Amino acid sequence: MTPCAWRRHINPPPKRPDKTPSKPMRGRVVVLTDYWCNSACLYMLDVYLRLPNLIHAGVPTNADTIFMEVGTAGPPSGKAAVTFGHKARISDPGTRPTFPHAN
Numbered sequence: 792m793t794p795c796a797w798r799r800h801i802n803p804p805p806k807r808p809d810k811t812p813s814k815p816m817r818g819r820v821v822v823l824t825d826y827w828c829n830s831a832c833l834y835m836l837d838v839y840l841r842l843p844n845l846i847h848a849g850v851p852t853n854a855d856t857i858f859m860e861v862g863t864a865g866p867p868s869g870k871a872a873v874t875f876g877h878k879a880r881i882s883d884p885g886t887r888p889t890f891p892h893a894n
Contacts, residue, residue: 817844819846827853829853830855848891857876860877861877862877
């Protein structure tokens with residue numbers, strides 16, 4: 792048994808609905824983004840943009856890479872440095888910037 796298996800047994804996760812309601816919202820929702828929207832913000836935006844009556848406003852978002860963590864190394868002199876990704880999401884090709892609607 793994995794360390795958290797007992798929690799799943801006591802409190803199983805809620806079941807997801809079989810299908811998305813045709814109109815889950817009645818009003819309009821505006822999502823305002825800027826260039827600092829990256830990482831979790833991009834994932835959230837992917838979910839929100841599936842909803843009807845949603846308007847994406849602001850400026851284009853940033854973009855993600857497949858790398859989750861980066862490392863920095865350099866010589867003992869400290870006169871140079873290189874930054875590199877050392878942990879990657881193989882199943883996720885990364886995301887592209889999201890552009891606001893042209894309304």
